[in-house]
Amino acid sequence: MADKPQPTYLKDYVPYPFEVERLDLEFDLEPHHTRVLSRARYKRKEHVDVEEPLRLNGAGQTLLSLSLDGTPLTALDYRCQDSGLVLPNVPNAFELTVVTEIDPEANKALEGLYLSSGNFCTQCEAQGFRRITYFPDRPDVMTRYTTTIRADKQRFPVLLSNGNLVEQCDLDDGRHLTRWEDPFFKPSYLFALVAGDLVCQEDAFTTMSGREVLLQIYVEARNADKCDHAMLSLKKAMAWDEQRFGFEYDLDRFMIVAVDDFNMGAMENKGLNVFNSKYVLARPETATDDDFLNIESVVGHEYFHNWTGNRITCRDWFQLSLKEGLTVFRDQEFSADMNSAAVKRIEEVRILQSHQFAEDSGPMAHPVRPESYVEINNFYTMTVYSKGAELIRMMQTLLGRDGFMAGIRLYVQRHDGQAVTTDDFVAAMEDASGVDLDQFRRWYSQAGTPVIHVEQHYDGERQQLTLDVTQSCPATPGQPDKQPFHIPLRLALLGPDGTPQPLHLVNESGQQGAEELVLSVTAARQKFCFEQVGEGCVVSLLRDFSAPVKLTMNTSRDELAFLMAHDNDAFNRWNASQRLAGGLLLDLVDRVRKGQKLILEPMFVEAFRTSLLDEQTDPSLLALALALPLESFLAEQMEEIDPQAIFTAREFVRHEVAVQLKDDFLTVYRRCADSGPYEVTPQAVGQRRLKNLCLGYLAALAPQDNMIWQMILEQFSTGRNMTDVSAALGLLADHDNRDSRHALDTFYATWKEDPLVVEKWLGIQARSRREDCLEQVERLMGTPAFNLHNPNKVRSLIGVFCQGNSVRFHAADGSGYDFLRRQVALIDPFNPQIAARLVAPLLRWPRYDDTRSALMKQALEQLQAKTTLSADLYEMVSKGLD
Ligand code: ARG
Ligand code: ZN
Numbered sequence: 001m002a003d004k005p006q007p008t009y010l011k012d013y014v015p016y017p018f019e020v021e022r023l024d025l026e027f028d029l030e031p032h033h034t035r036v037l038s039r040a041r042y043k044r045k046e047h048v049d050v051e052e053p054l055r056l057n058g059a060g061q062t063l064l065s066l067s068l069d070g071t072p073l074t075a076l077d078y079r080c081q082d083s084g085l086v087l088p089n090v091p092n093a094f095e096l097t098v099v100t101e102i103d104p105e106a107n108k109a110l111e112g113l114y115l116s117s118g119n120f121c122t123q124c125e126a127q128g129f130r131r132i133t134y135f136p137d138r139p140d141v142m143t144r145y146t147t148t149i150r151a152d153k154q155r156f157p158v159l160l161s162n163g164n165l166v167e168q169c170d171l172d173d174g175r176h177l178t179r180w181e182d183p184f185f186k187p188s189y190l191f192a193l194v195a196g197d198l199v200c201q202e203d204a205f206t207t208m209s210g211r212e213v214l215l216q217i218y219v220e221a222r223n224a225d226k227c228d229h230a231m232l233s234l235k236k237a238m239a240w241d242e243q244r245f246g247f248e249y250d251l252d253r254f255m256i257v258a259v260d261d262f263n264m265g266a267m268e269n270k271g272l273n274v275f276n277s278k279y280v281l282a283r284p285e286t287a288t289d290d291d292f293l294n295i296e297s298v299v300g301h302e303y304f305h306n307w308t309g310n311r312i313t314c315r316d317w318f319q320l321s322l323k324e325g326l327t328v329f330r331d332q333e334f335s336a337d338m339n340s341a342a343v344k345r346i347e348e349v350r351i352l353q354s355h356q357f358a359e360d361s362g363p364m365a366h367p368v369r370p371e372s373y374v375e376i377n378n379f380y381t382m383t384v385y386s387k388g389a390e391l392i393r394m395m396q397t398l399l400g401r402d403g404f405m406a407g408i409r410l411y412v413q414r415h416d417g418q419a420v421t422t423d424d425f426v427a428a429m430e431d432a433s434g435v436d437l438d439q440f441r442r443w444y445s446q447a448g449t450p451v452i453h454v455e456q457h458y459d460g461e462r463q464q465l466t467l468d469v470t471q472s473c474p475a476t477p478g479q480p481d482k483q484p485f486h487i488p489l490r491l492a493l494l495g496p497d498g499t500p501q502p503l504h505l506v507n508e509s510g511q512q513g514a515e516e517l518v519l520s521v522t523a524a525r526q527k528f529c530f531e532q533v534g535e536g537c538v539v540s541l542l543r544d545f546s547a548p549v550k551l552t553m554n555t556s557r558d559e560l561a562f563l564m565a566h567d568n569d570a571f572n573r574w575n576a577s578q579r580l581a582g583g584l585l586l587d588l589v590d591r592v593r594k595g596q597k598l599i600l601e602p603m604f605v606e607a608f609r610t611s612l613l614d615e616q617t618d619p620s621l622l623a624l625a626l627a628l629p630l631e632s633f634l635a636e637q638m639e640e641i642d643p644q645a646i647f648t649a650r651e652f653v654r655h656e657v658a659v660q661l662k663d664d665f666l667t668v669y670r671r672c673a674d675s676g677p678y679e680v681t682p683q684a685v686g687q688r689r690l691k692n693l694c695l696g697y698l699a700a701l702a703p704q705d706n707m708i709w710q711m712i713l714e715q716f717s718t719g720r721n722m723t724d725v726s727a728a729l730g731l732l733a734d735h736d737n738r739d740s741r742h743a744l745d746t747f748y749a750t751w752k753e754d755p756l757v758v759e760k761w762l763g764i765q766a767r768s769r770r771e772d773c774l775e776q777v778e779r780l781m782g783t784p785a786f787n788l789h790n791p792n793k794v795r796s797l798i799g800v801f802c803q804g805n806s807v808r809f810h811a812a813d814g815s816g817y818d819f820l821r822r823q824v825a826l827i828d829p830f831n832p833q834i835a836a837r838l839v840a841p842l843l844r845w846p847r848y849d850d851t852r853s854a855l856m857k858q859a860l861e862q863l864q865a866k867t868t869l870s871a872d873l874y875e876m877v878s879k880g881l882d
Pocket of ligand 2: 301305323324327
C-alpha cells in the first residue's frame with residue numbers, strides 16, 4: 001500500500017480549540033447532486049492561542065464555496081486536504097458558511113448521506129457527518145442544530161430530521177420544504193436526515209410528568225402491516241426507563257425509520273432513530289420468535305441511548321463503551337424484565353463465551369476502552385458492547401442495586417449535556433457509594449479474559465471448606481503482563497438436598513449467615529475459608545455469571561450432574577449442563593481425532609432424559625439446557641481447533657441421543673404442538689423452542705426414518721408462523737432430495753418480494769450441513785435473491801457461511817477461505833465496514849492445524865498484497881498478520 005493508514009491514540013487527546021455556538025444546515029436533495037449549505041458560529045475557547053487554526057473534517061464532497069462573516073474566501077485563505085480543511089487565520093468569533101455538493105446515489109459505503117430503496121437516509125456514527133459537510137466531526141463538539149430540507153414533493157413527500165418540526169411549506173417546481181429545530185446540544189454523529197416516500201404508524205405516550213409525546217414509525221408502504229410489535233416495544237421501553245431509571249423522554253416527538261440498506265443494527269440519532277428494517281418489521285408469518293425478541297431489545301436499546309449516549313455522550317471514540325456498554329446493560333435489564341430474566345442471562349452469556357472470549361484471545365483483542373485504533377468502525381465489537389455491559393453489571397453487583405442507582409443519579413446530575421469518559425462514570429459510581437473502584441478500573445484498560453482457578457478443600461473434622469482462588473490473564477497484543485482484576489465472585493453452598501446453606505466466613509467481622517455471598521477476589525492468589533460446613537455440600541460458584549471470566553475448578557461429573565438438577569441459580573443449572581456436555585464432547589472430539597470408537601456415556605443420556613421430561617421448568621430453560629454446546633464454544637476451549645472433529649462429535653451425540661430417546665422426543669414434541677393464536681409470551685415462545693429442539697434431534701434420524709421426515713415436511717407446510725416454518729425448512733435443507741428442493745422453491749416463491757424473509761432463506765442454505773454447501777452459496781450469489789450491495793444479504797449468505805457453518809467454511813482444501821478472500825476483495829472498494837467485518841474469521845488462523853492455518857494466512861496475505869485496501873480492511877488484515 002502507498003500510505004499506510006495511521007493509528008489514532010487515546011493519549012493524544014486534546015480538546016477542540018473552538019466552541020460551536022450553533023449550526024444551520026440546508027439541504028437541496030437530488031439523488032446525484034445534493035447541495036449542502038452549512039452555517040456555523042465558531043468561537044475560540046479562552047486561553048487558546050490566536051495562532052491556532054480552525055480545522056474541519058471533510059471527505060468525499062466537492063467544495064463549492066466558503067465564506068467567513070459573509071465575505072467569500074479564496075484558495076489563499078485555506079488549505080483543502082484529503083481529510084478536511086484548515087483555515088490558518090481566523091478571528092476569535094466568526095460565522096463560517098460552507099457550500100458543498102455530494103452524490104448520495106453513488107454512496108455504497110452507507111456512511112453519510114445515501115439512498116436506500118430510493119429514499120434518502122443518513123448514518124453518521126462514528127465519522128459519517130464529515131461526508132456531508134466540513135465540520136469538527138468529533139463527539140466532544142456539541143451544538144444546536146437547525147435543518148432545512150428541500151426536495152421534490154412527489155418523490156420525497158416525507159422530509160425528516162432531528163428535533164421538532166418548526167416549518168413546512170410548498171415551493172416552486174414541485175418542491176417542498178421542512179425545517180427542524182433540535183433544542184438539545186448534540187455531537188455530529190447524532191445528526192440524521194430522512195427523505196422519501198414512506199408511510200407512518202402513529203401512537204402517543206404520556207410521560208411521567210404528563211407530557212404527551214408523538215410516536216411515529218416510518219416504513220415503505222408495503223410494510224405498513226409490520227409495525228405493531230416495534231410500536232408496542234417502544235411504549236414498553238419508555239415506561240420501563242421511567243420506572244427503573246427515572247429517565248423521561250425530552251422531545252415532543254420520537255421517530256423511527258426502517259431502511260433495508262444498513263451497515264449495523266440501528267442508530268440512536270436524536271429524536272430520529274434509523275433502523276435496519278430487520279429490527280422493526282414483524283408479523284408472525286414473516287418473523288420468528290427471536291426476531292420479535294430482538295426487535296424489542298433493539299428498539300429499547302436505541303431509545304435508552306437518549307439518556308445514555310445522547311444527553312450524556314462520549315468525549316472521544318475510545319470512550320465508546322461509556323454509552324454502548326451501559327446501554328447494552330440497560331437493554332438486557334429491560335428484556336429480562338419483559339420476558340424471563342434467567343433465559344435472557346443465559347443467552348447473553350452464551351454469546352459472550354463463544355464470541356467475545358474468542359475476540360479476547362485473538363489478534364484483535366483490545367481493552368473495553370481501547371488505546372488506539374486505525375479505523376474506529378472496527379471497534380464496534382463484542383468487547384466494547386457485551387464485555388462493556390458486563391463491567392456495568394459487575395459494578396451493580398459490587399455496589400448493590402441501591403448503590404448503583406445512586407451512582408447513576410450522580411452521573412446524570414454531574415454530566416448531563418456533556419461529553420465524558422468511562423472514568424467519569426466510574427468516579428460517579430465510587431462517589432455515590434463510597435466503594436473503592438480503583439482496582440476495578442483495570443477492567444477498562446486490560447484486554448483478555450481472566451482465568452480463575454478454584455481448588456476446594458474440605459476438612460470434615462473441622463467442618464471447614466477452603467476455596468483456594470488464583471487468577472491470571474493471558475497476554476494480548478501490546479499487553480504482555482496483567483495486573484490482578486477486582487472480580488466479584490457470587491457463590492452459595494448447597495446442601496445434599498440442594499438447599500442453600502448459611503455461609504460463615506472465618507475471620508470475617510461483617511454479616512454472617514447469608515445464603516449467598518459476593519466475594520471480592522482482588523489478589524493473584526487468595527484463600528477463603530468457610531466454617532460450619534456440613535458433609536456433602538456442593539459449591540455453586542460464579543452464580544448468574546457474576547464476572548466475565550473463565551472459571552476452572554475441580555468439580556466432578558457427579559457434582560455437575562447435581563448442580564444441573566438442583567442449583568437454585570438458574571444460570572448455574574444451565575452452566576453445569578454445558579460443562580457436563582462440553583466435557584463429554586471434548587473427550588469425544590479427542591477420540592475422533594485419534595480414530596477411536598465413539599461411545600456415549602449412559603449417565604449423560606439419563607441426565608438428558610430427566611431434563612427432557614421435566615414438566616415443571618420453563619420450557620425455554622429446558623431447550624437451552626438440552627441444546628448441545630455451540631461449535632464455537634467447544635472450539636474456544638481447544639488448543640488446536642479441529643472443526644471437522646467437533647462436527648463429527650456433535651453429530652454423533654445428536655444422533656445417539658435421538659436414537660435412544662426417540663419416543664421421549666416424540667412425546668414432548670406432540671405435547672408442545674402449536675395451539676391457539678400466535679403470541680410472544682415466555683410460555684408460548686418456550687413451547688416452540690422446546691418443540692423445535694425435539695424436532696432438531698429427531699431430524700438426525702431422517703430422511704432414513706420416513707415417519708420423522710414426514711413430520712418435518714408436515715411442520716413446514718402447515719406451520720402457521722415463521723418460527724415453526726423456518727425451523728422445519730432448516731432441517732430439510734440439510735439434505736439434497738426432491739422434498740427439500742421443493743420446500744426451498746415453494747418458500748422462495750411465496751416470499752420473494754419480502755427481503756427479510758429471503759434473507760432467512762439464504763441463511764438457511766448457507767448453514768446447511770450439505771457437503772456441497774459452498775457450491776450452493778456461490779450459485780445463490782448469482783440469483784436475484786442476492787445483492788452484494790445490501791449488507792443484510794451479504795451477512796445472511798456470505799457471513800452465515802463463514803461464521804455459522806464452521807465445518808464447511810473450514811473445508812480442508814481451503815475452498816472456504818478462498819471464497820471469503822474473493823468476496824472481501826469485491827466488497828472492500830465500495831463498503832469497507834462490511835468487508836472488514838466479514839474478514840474476521842480468517843484472523844483466527846493461528847488456532848488451527850498447520851494445513852488450515854497456512855491456507856488461512858495465505859488468504860490474508862493475498863489481501864494484504866492488494867494495492868488499494870480501505871483503512872478498515874487494512875487494520876484487520878495487518879493485525880491478523882502481526
Ligand atoms: N450506536 C449504534 C448502536 O449501538 C451503532 C452504530 C454503529 N455504526 C457504525 N457504523 N459503526 O446502537
Ligand atoms: Zn448502541
